[in-house]
Every structure is written in structure tokens, then in C-alpha cells.
Amino acid sequence: MLHSRIIELNKENKDVFTLKFDSTIAAMPGQFIMIWAPGGKEIPMSLSDTSNPPTITFRTFGETTKTIAKLKVGDRFFYRGPYGNSYPVPTGRVAYVAGGTGLASINAMLLKYRGDVYVGARTKEDLFLLRNDFKIATDDGSAGFKGTVIDLFLPHVNEYDYIFVCGPEPMVKTMLDRIDRKIKAKVYISLERLMKCGVGICDSCSINGVRVCKDGTVFSMEEVLSLSEFGVYKRNEAGKIEFFVNGKR
Amino acid sequence: MLHSRIIELNKENKDVFTLKFDSTIAAMPGQFIMIWAPGGKEIPMSLSDTSNPPTITFRTFGETTKTIAKLKVGDRFFYRGPYGNSYPVPTGRVAYVAGGTGLASINAMLLKYRGDVYVGARTKEDLFLLRNDFKIATDDGSAGFKGTVIDLFLPHVNEYDYIFVCGPEPMVKTMLDRIDRKIKAKVYISLERLMKCGVGICDSCSINGVRVCKDGTVFSMEEVLSLSEFGVYKRNEAGKIEFFVNGKR
Amino acid sequence: MASISTKIGRFSLENPVILASGILDETSGSILRSLKSGAGAAVTKSIGTEERKGYQTPVISEIGTGLLNAVGLSNPGIDNFVEEYRNFPEKKRTIVSIFGGKVEEFVSLARKVEGIGFDKVELNLSCPHVKGVGSEVGQDLGMVEEIISEISGKTNLQIWAKLTPNVTDLISLAKASEKADAYVLINTLRATGVEIYSRKFVLSNTVGGYSGPGVKPVALRAVYDVYKETGKDIIGVGGITTWQDAIEFFLLGAKAIQVGTAILYEDYPIFNKINSGIRDYLDKEGFSKLDDLVGVMVGDAAFKNH
Amino acid sequence: MASISTKIGRFSLENPVILASGILDETSGSILRSLKSGAGAAVTKSIGTEERKGYQTPVISEIGTGLLNAVGLSNPGIDNFVEEYRNFPEKKRTIVSIFGGKVEEFVSLARKVEGIGFDKVELNLSCPHVKGVGSEVGQDLGMVEEIISEISGKTNLQIWAKLTPNVTDLISLAKASEKADAYVLINTLRATGVEIYSRKFVLSNTVGGYSGPGVKPVALRAVYDVYKETGKDIIGVGGITTWQDAIEFFLLGAKAIQVGTAILYEDYPIFNKINSGIRDYLDKEGFSKLDDLVGVMVGDAAFKNH
Ligand SMILES: Cc1cc2nc3c(=O)[nH]c(=O)nc-3n(C[C@H](O)[C@H](O)[C@H](O)COP(=O)(O)OP(=O)(O)OC[C@H]3O[C@@H](n4cnc5c(N)ncnc54)[C@H](O)[C@@H]3O)c2cc1C
Ligand SMILES: Cc1cc2nc3c(=O)[nH]c(=O)nc-3n(C[C@H](O)[C@H](O)[C@H](O)COP(=O)(O)OP(=O)(O)OC[C@H]3O[C@@H](n4cnc5c(N)ncnc54)[C@H](O)[C@@H]3O)c2cc1C
Numbered sequence A, B: 001m002l003h004s005r006i007i008e009l010n011k012e013n014k015d016v017f018t019l020k021f022d023s024t025i026a027a028m029p030g031q032f033i034m035i036w037a038p039g040g041k042e043i044p045m046s047l048s049d050t051s052n053p054p055t056i057t058f059r060t061f062g063e064t065t066k067t068i069a070k071l072k073v074g075d076r077f078f079y080r081g082p083y084g085n086s087y088p089v090p091t092g093r094v095a096y097v098a099g100g101t102g103l104a105s106i107n108a109m110l111l112k113y114r115g116d117v118y119v120g121a122r123t124k125e126d127l128f129l130l131r132n133d134f135k136i137a138t139d140d141g142s143a144g145f146k147g148t149v150i151d152l153f154l155p156h157v158n159e160y161d162y163i164f165v166c167g168p169e170p171m172v173k174t175m176l177d178r179i180d181r182k183i184k185a186k187v188y189i190s191l192e193r194l195m196k197c198g199v200g201i202c203d204s205c206s207i208n209g210v211r212v213c214k215d216g217t218v219f220s221m222e223e224v225l226s227l228s229e230f231g232v233y234k235r236n237e238a239g240k241i242e243f244f245v246n247g248k249r
Numbered sequence C, D: 001m002a003s004i005s006t007k008i009g010r011f012s013l014e015n016p017v018i019l020a021s022g023i024l025d026e027t028s029g030s031i032l033r034s035l036k037s038g039a040g041a042a043v044t045k046s047i048g049t050e051e052r053k054g055y056q057t058p059v060i061s062e063i064g065t066g067l068l069n070a071v072g073l074s075n076p077g078i079d080n081f082v083e084e085y086r087n088f089p090e091k092k093r094t095i096v097s098i099f100g101g102k103v104e105e106f107v108s109l110a111r112k113v114e115g116i117g118f119d120k121v122e123l124n125l126s127c128p129h130v131k132g133v134g135s136e137v138g139q140d141l142g143m144v145e146e147i148i149s150e151i152s153g154k155t156n157l158q159i160w161a162k163l164t165p166n167v168t169d170l171i172s173l174a175k176a177s178e179k180a181d182a183y184v185l186i187n188t189l190r191a192t193g194v195e196i197y198s199r200k201f202v203l204s205n206t207v208g209g210y211s212g213p214g215v216k217p218v219a220l221r222a223v224y225d226v227y228k229e230t231g232k233d234i235i236g237v238g239g240i241t242t243w244q245d246a247i248e249f250f251l252l253g254a255k256a257i258q259v260g261t262a263i264l265y266e267d268y269p270i271f272n273k274i275n276s277g278i279r280d281y282l283d284k285e286g287f288s289k290l291d292d293l294v295g296v297m298v299g300d301a302a303f304k305n306h
């Protein structure tokens, strides 16, 4: 467990925060850390900026994220990592497709490489880390396109050489179901699963024997397509199979 | 425990052997290794050549040395180390004073630096690793000077800038008792004591809280003179004090 | 080239390197991956009667000399397990680890496992950090004996008894388990770890199990002690990271070994790495088969050697 | 600057870092050297009734995660000890470790130690590799209880009970020792090591004791378990190499610590290094004295913290 100090903690919107911590880490966009609320849980979190000092950007889902959001500048920040692989370096025309907090991980790429950004959220209020040129989709149409980010993006899919995707599994599944599998672009997808260890030994994040935490989190589209469990079911903390019910979470 | 192969094993005289083993070690003259006869004991042994491949030169005292002497070229040789400090680099006129197997350790110096060598042994037959220019003393006068190497050496003590001594404790004690303590030369003495660990934790080689294996084996004359136990008593394997009876061993 | 096949009871393995329980063996996909990556066999994560979430994170903590864990026996429960593994293609090379708090629980788990076609169980009598099961059961000699004789009476399963090293008298425990087909030695050591700037335990459960390189000297001693006394088939486990480690266990009497924590350091290639290291050693040291190595440092064989 | 003095029973120490028994404490000269190098106190190598040569070499073996040793309780015997230490100048800061196979032996050793002016003994109830003494005595609760009550009845010595971690139930053992002034936790773990090219044990005695960094997680757990149950004064030992390690032990209830194997890595400067590290930590974390740190992660104090 590493320890550092919080040097900035900014509220991005009603429940999203960016936290900058005083560490020097050698990380690449797409990598994540396990952050720890002492006495509480340890959870995975993508680096939203992999330069130093690094940042994370997170939504306050529950206990841990809420605890961390209440910390103050100067407080200690505990983590381990970075873990996982990273996005490959893109060339040519590049698109980023982010759903929900998936933008955190994509943001680390945007700080290094250019490209068109497609962002999806439930409502206008859920958006964060926006830039002027982002192409936005909201479920309720309160900002940008009304519909999913997949609906917004797919018509443009053939314009790109590299496509990077990060978002909830059902969103990714929808895209894979509808995308032309013979597309010329290289498509890389960062996955999210329940993670206990983060280092590839507990099996809680595995999909068909592939560990999101260690073999990923970034996979090529072909790899993801080969995973028969992907988008069909996930596992709960007991390792029990739970089928995805609807396309949203 | 390191393992290597014996590449040469030469008989120097009736009971002294030189063993060359196939290892690359970073050692300096004065350092020793702990050699192991598997299933038997582990004993300290000076390196008689610290270049690579290195050698040891030993007299067959008992079980272990006899076992090792019976090995063949190609057999495995087990050891750990090198341990201990080393002789300082001499300048000016240099003398080496060796008693018994103390010549093994002095030999490593001779392979690197020039100087006059005074060697003592019981009889002619006990001599080994001789060179033409050695000044020899034997107890029985069967070769060279009749008497101890100390008797032979002391008259020349003022001719040198550096003096290196290695031999049995009673021999060293005799020299210290008789040498002019205000002598201009820098005198360095390599000591020998019962050693179990070789790495400074078991206390079996300690003299007044100074460990021969780790703080030495090479000490300046001033350091040795400050050790009130030196030459007076040693310890047996139980740590029990045993007084030296006579000046010989 | 020397043969590295081995036999545990009536089970023949192509090679002696087995995936240990609890590491990458919750999901059927991961077990298949280990078997495809060169493991001779694989043990599942321990399965109990009911679904258990296990402890909240942090459940693992890497330390300089190994790993602390208190996963808390998270598992989907036997019925969900049966569901997932009904059509599993590698039932002969997979040993199902089961745990419980009562004799009947073990028996019922064993029957369900046999019901879908597995033929081997490993009894977790040794998890050091969950109340009422694991080592708390595994320290009760009478209960251990009963669990094993009940399962062997009521099923045709081959039984591997995984014993706890956290006891005063491992030999008596081994003797109480002697109806098992093999011993698995050792499970983790009861241990803990502290983070000094938060002044909190590094595991949510405070106390956990210690594994990895740091426990190897204790595991070797356990294998040696038990092999010397019983001569039975032993599967060595605890800190094995290199093929050299594996050889040490064979020399003291293990007929096969398991690897767990080392996967953290070496990942899936570890199985092939250890196997080829063993093969190489046998060839170079002039042994024609692995079996010739087993236990040569112990008892009669060793005395001949001295 | 924060105070790092501590108290074990009625013994006040200027600092909490004590030299462990068996490492550089056979000769009086070496004990003085440790005390001069910053140790708060020093424990002697364990002394028995008779002169013992101990096992033949190899008696130690360095491994990646620590040290294996089977020195075999070599010691000059109590009468030679008395001879050497009669005029020893540091009797108050030196604790004499004694071992024996019978209650009377312990009592007689203790009396002789008191006879030359020492006022503290450490009972070696825990050496894991010598027949008939050490942990073989230390596992017999009745005998442990009797040894301690006899010594405390027949001498005015302060008694430190050094317990073995190689037991199923450390708490009962601690309770059997509760008349001692303090517990010393832990001695080495029973372990072994193998050299694969000679196929021989790395220790002449085959089995030995395991110490150093690799045993720290077990030692921390032992301190935690015993402190939580008994609240008594504890001296933590096992793998302590850095000041951070020492802090971990204090947080779990140790009032002082001992260092042994770490001297292999850090040599005599270790005492001052650990002491200044502790002082620094107390200052930076806002504690005015070491005592405020002791046990804060355990029991009521810890619950307040959660
Ligand atoms: C590799 C990886 C990278 C991640 N990166 C980020 C990031 O950059 N920013 C960010 O905000 N989040 C990220 N997450 C998700 C983040 O880990 C969870 O939000 C966090 O674990 C919630 O913890 P909690 O204690 O606050 O909530 P909990 O109390 O654990 O959960 C509250 C509710 O949220 C749900 N929940 C928890 N985690 C998830 C999840 N991963 N997906 C969907 N629902 C969940 C729970 O089921 C529960 O209903 C990442 C996850 C992974 C696996
Ligand atoms: C730092 C160091 C370096 C050494 N270097 C050399 C070397 O280069 N060449 C060499 O020949 N020897 C050297 N020795 C001595 C060597 O270690 C012993 O000769 C050896 O331990 C004898 O082992 P053994 O099993 O053959 O004899 P044992 O069976 O142990 O002993 C046989 C007899 O020899 C006596 N004996 C054993 N060791 C010594 C000793 N050190 N001094 C005096 N008597 C002893 C024993 O008391 C016994 O009576 C060195 C010793 C030390 C401490």
C-alpha cells in the first residue's frame, strides 16, 4: 500500500470529483489503481491523468467513493498500482467513445493524443470533464443528441483509423452487436468488472478465463468478441453468475 | 549456498592442497569463503587467489578438509561468500609474514602486489606455495632459518612501510609482544578464530565484542592491541573460555 | 528425456504441477486456462453449502516476502457450482475443494460433486481466517477423521486432505487423516499486516493467511515431517515459485506440488516453466523419472545416501 | 521531541529496541557492544545447566526471505556463564535467557543468575529444534505454569516468557504463562531447507528455526492475538528490520521489540536507526510519547478509531 497526500480535490458536477495526489508514478493511459479508504474498502479507479502528479475522476456511487470525496487537501491518500495494460498509441484519425465514468480513463488519452470525443450520459447534469468540441449524447436529450452515445457514434464509425471505447458493459455490448465487424478501424475497448485483487489472482474479474485486471483492462474488439460471456452475464462478489437484464446499469 | 565445479585440485605437499573452482566471484585478498562438504561440516577458508577462477589452499586438519581433498576434478564444490574485509592496498616497501596455512591468505596478496615474504613452518615438509625469494623459518631448521618466523622477521621490521601478518594467534601474539609499538610501518593482521556463521551473527568468533568474521578478518595492529582477550584466551564451540597454554598450536 | 508424470493415489498426472485452491479457479474459464497453460491438474476455489460473498476488500495485500489474504471463502455455493460445472470438459483433471462446518455438510457437498461426474475432492481443513470452518474444523482430530471416513464410505471420490500447519502436532493430524488418498501440505499461515500511516490492518478481516516465498521453509518442514512419519502420497504447496523450489519438495517426499501465489509473480507461464525446469534437472542429474527423486532425502533412502 | 522510553513490568528502558537472544550475545564483550550501539537492553544467548557445543556446522543458512538456524543451544553452561559475568557492568540492562528440560533446572538456573546480581530472566520456552527443551517444554501448559510460578516464588527476578508460535492455541499458552512479567513473542518457526545439487539439508540438524523478514506477519499476528486477549506487556520479535516494522508491532500492542536476524542486514547501526525512525514517526504523526502508540489498533482504542 502506497501513501501520498491529496493536493487537489475538485467537484466536477453534482457527484463527480477529480482528485490529484502527490505521487510520482510511471503509468500509461488506460491503467488503473486500487484506492483504499482505511478501515473501509479498496476499489479500482482509472487514472484520469497519467502525468505526475496524477489524478483520478470518480462518481460517488457508494461508501468508498463517498468517503474519498469527503477528504480534504492535505489528507493522506492510499493506493496501490498502477495495474493493467494500457491503450495502444493511435495514428491517423481517432475517435473516443465514453459512457458514464468511462470518460475518466479516456481523459488520460485526451491529455496525450488528439481525436473526436463522443460522450454519453443519462442527463446533462451527469456530464463532466467536458471540452467544447465533445460530441454529446444524453438519454433524456437535456444536452446534445437524445439517445445513447452508440447511436450518436455509429454513423461515423467508418471515418476513423483508431477507436477507443470505455463504458458500462451493456453499452459496449450494444456497440459490438451493431458494429460492422469488418470495419477498417482498430477498435480497443477498456472493460470494467468487479475487482477484488486487481493483480490477476482472485478470478473475480474474469470473463471466459480472461482477467480484466491483468490481461486488460484494454482489449482489441476481436478479443472481446471471442468472449462468449461478455455482455451476457457477470459475477457477483460470491462468484455467482448474474445475467445482464437490460442494456443499461 | 553456491555451487560450482572443481577445475583443479593439486597436492602442494604431504597434506596441503590447492583447489580451483569454476566460479566468478568479486573478492579481494584477505577475504574468505565458507566451504561445505554436503552432509558434513561447513568451514572457513581464505581465498588463496582472488582472481577468477579462484582458489583455496588448505591443510587436511580433520574431517572436512580430508573430505574435500578427496574430491575429483569435475566434482561439485559448495560454498558461500566471500566474507570479511580485505587487506588494504600497500605502498612503499612491503613485508608479508605468514605462519602455517596463513600463507594461503597472504598468497592472494602476492598475486597482486610485490614485497618480501617471511614464511614459517614446523618443518621443511610443511612448506607449500613457495617461491624462490621467500625467507623461510622452520622450527627444526630443516629449511632456512631455525626458529620462528617472528624471530626471522623482527630484525627487519624497520625496513618496511607496510607489513601484513597472517598466522596462528599465538604467533601473532608473540610478535605483538615483541614489536616496537611506535614502529613507522602500517601493520595489518588477519586473524583466525572458530567460526560458525561467517557473517557476523553467531558471536563464536568474537574477541572483546569484535567479530573476526565481519569486523575483520584484517585488523590494524592498533585494533588488535586494544583487544585484551587476544592471545590470552579463545572460545570453544560452546562459547566457553579456553586459555592459550603455549605459544604454539 | 526424463518422465515427469506422477501418481497421487489412483490419479495419474502427466506432470506434477497443480493449480492451488483459491487462485484463479473460481470460474470454469480460468480453470481451463490453467490446464491449457500446462498445469497437470487444477483445484477449484473452495466451495461450501451456501453462497458467500467473502470479506469486503482489501482481501489481499502484497508484502515483501509473499502475500496476505483474507478472501473469506467467497464462493457461489454448491448448487450454483453444480450449475456452472455440469458440462465442464475437464472433470478428471480438476479436483473440487470443499469446506464446511459439520461432517454432514462435507458429505453432502462431496455427493453433489460426485453427482456431476467429478472423482476427486480436496478437503479444506485449513483455511485460517473464517470462523467455524477451515482450520477450526481441521484442528479437531475426531471430526477430521469422521469427515474423511464418511466421505470415503459414502462416495467413490478420491480424497485429498489439505491440512493446516497452524498446529502444535501436525503428525497426529496427519494420522487422523490417514484414510485420505493424499495429504496436501500446507495451507496458509495465520498472519496479519499493518499500514502504519492509517494505523489500520491491511486486510478488512484483520487476520488472514500468509502465502508465497516466505512460507516455503515451513511448508518444506511440514512435508518432511509428515512424509517421514507416514510415507503417504503428499502434494507439497507453499511458496513454490521456481522449479528449484519444486525439486526441494520432491526431495522431501512430495509426489506433486501446487502453485498459488507464484502466479502473481510469473503468471500462467509458470506451469510450463516449472515443468521444463524439473525435466532439465532430472536429465542433468541423471534421473530417468520424477519418481526416483521423491523422498530421497528422507528415511532409508537418505541414510543410504549419507 | 517525542519520548521513546518504555516500561516492561517494573523495568524502565530508555528506548524500546532490545537485542534478541542468540544473536551476538554469547560473549560479554558483544553484549556491551550492542548496549553501546544504542540497544535499550540485551538478552543473552540461552544458557543451560551444562556446557553444550551445539550442532555441527552448517548452523545457519541465509534464504531469500530470512534465515534458517539450528545452532543447537550451544552455550558454556551456567557455571562458566557465572564466571564470565560475575563482574559484568551492565546487569540491569541485560536479561539472561535460560532453558532447561525440567522445572528444577529452570529454578536452579534462575537462582544462579540472581546470585550474581541480574534481576531479569527470559525463559526460552520456544527453541524449535532441540529435543527435550525449548518448545518441547513450552508446549506443556502445566509445566510452563509451574516453571514460572516456581521462579517467581523462589526468586525476585522479573520474568519474561518467550513463547513458541508453533502451537495450535497460543492464547492458552499465554494464559498458562500469565504470572510472567511480560511475554516475548515470537521465537523462530520450525522450518527446513534443502540444497538441490547435493540433495542434503542446509542445516546439519535437518530441521531448524526460521527468522527474519519472512516471519514478521506471523509474529505480528501472535502479538495481536495475545495482546487482545491478555492486555499484558509484550515484547515483539520476529523479522523486525526497519523502524516501520517496529511501529507495526507497537500498534498491535508491543511495548518493546527485539531484533535478531536484522543485524545480519544492518549490523550494529540498526539500534540507532530504528530508534531515530520511531522518534521521527512519533513527532511527525503527532504523538508525544511511544506509549500513546501501544495497542491503538487493538480493542477499545481501535474501535474508537473506526
Ligand atoms: C478497472 C476499473 C476502473 C474504474 N475506474 C473508475 C473511474 O475512473 N471512475 C469511477 O467513477 N469509477 C470507476 N470504476 C468503478 C468504481 O470502481 C466503482 O464505482 C466503485 O467500486 C464503487 O465503490 P463504492 O464503495 O463507492 O460503492 P459501493 O458501495 O461498492 O457500490 C454502490 C453501488 O454502486 C454499484 N457499483 C459499484 N461498483 C460498480 C461498478 N464498477 N460498476 C457499476 N456499478 C457499480 C454497486 O453495485 C452498488 O449498487 C472503475 C472500475 C474498474 C473495475
Ligand atoms: C577466516 C579463516 C580462514 C581460514 N583459512 C584457511 C586456509 O586458507 N587454509 C587452511 O588450511 N585453513 C584455513 N583456516 C582453518 C580451517 O578453517 C580449519 O583448518 C578447518 O576448519 C578444519 O576443519 P576440519 O573439519 O578439516 O577439521 P576438524 O575436524 O574441524 O578439526 C581437526 C583438528 O584441527 C583443529 N582445528 C580446526 N580448525 C582449526 C583452526 N582454525 N585453527 C587451529 N586448529 C584448528 C581442531 O581443533 C581439531 O583438533 C581458516 C580459518 C579461518 C577462521
Ligand SMILES: Cc1cc2nc3c(=O)[nH]c(=O)nc-3n(C[C@H](O)[C@H](O)[C@H](O)COP(=O)(O)O)c2cc1C
Pocket (backbone or CB within 6 Å): A201, A202, C020, C021, C022, C023, C045, C046, C060, C067, C069, C071, C073, C097, C124, C127, C162, C186, C187, C188, C210, C211, C212, C213, C215, C237, C238, C239, C240, C258, C259, C260, C261, C262
Ligand atoms: C488469495 C488466496 C486464496 C486462497 N483460497 C483458498 C481456498 O479457498 N481454499 C484453500 O484450501 N486454500 C486457499 N488458499 C491457500 C492456497 O491454496 C495455498 O495453500 C497457499 O496459498 C500456499 O501456497 P502458495 O504459497 O503457493 O500460494 C488461498 C491462497 C490465496 C493466496
Ligand SMILES: Cc1cc2nc3c(=O)[nH]c(=O)nc-3n(C[C@H](O)[C@H](O)[C@H](O)COP(=O)(O)O)c2cc1C
Pocket (backbone or CB within 6 Å): B201, B202, D020, D021, D022, D023, D045, D046, D060, D067, D069, D071, D073, D097, D124, D127, D162, D186, D187, D188, D210, D211, D212, D213, D215, D237, D238, D239, D240, D258, D259, D260, D261, D262
Ligand atoms: C542464530 C540464531 C540463534 C538464536 N538463538 C536463540 C536462543 O538461544 N534462545 C532464544 O530464545 N532464541 C533464539 N533465537 C531466536 C531469536 O531470539 C528470535 O526470537 C527470532 O530469531 C526471531 O527474531 P528475528 O527475526 O529478529 O531474528 C535465535 C535466532 C537466531 C537467528
Ligand code: FES
Pocket (backbone or CB within 6 Å): A194, A195, A196, A197, A198, A199, A200, A201, A202, A203, A204, A205, A206, A211, A212, A213, A214
Ligand atoms: S481482480 Fe482479481 S483477478 Fe482480476
Ligand code: FES
Pocket (backbone or CB within 6 Å): B194, B195, B196, B197, B198, B199, B200, B201, B202, B203, B204, B205, B206, B211, B212, B213, B214
Ligand atoms: S562466525 Fe559467527 S559471528 Fe563470526
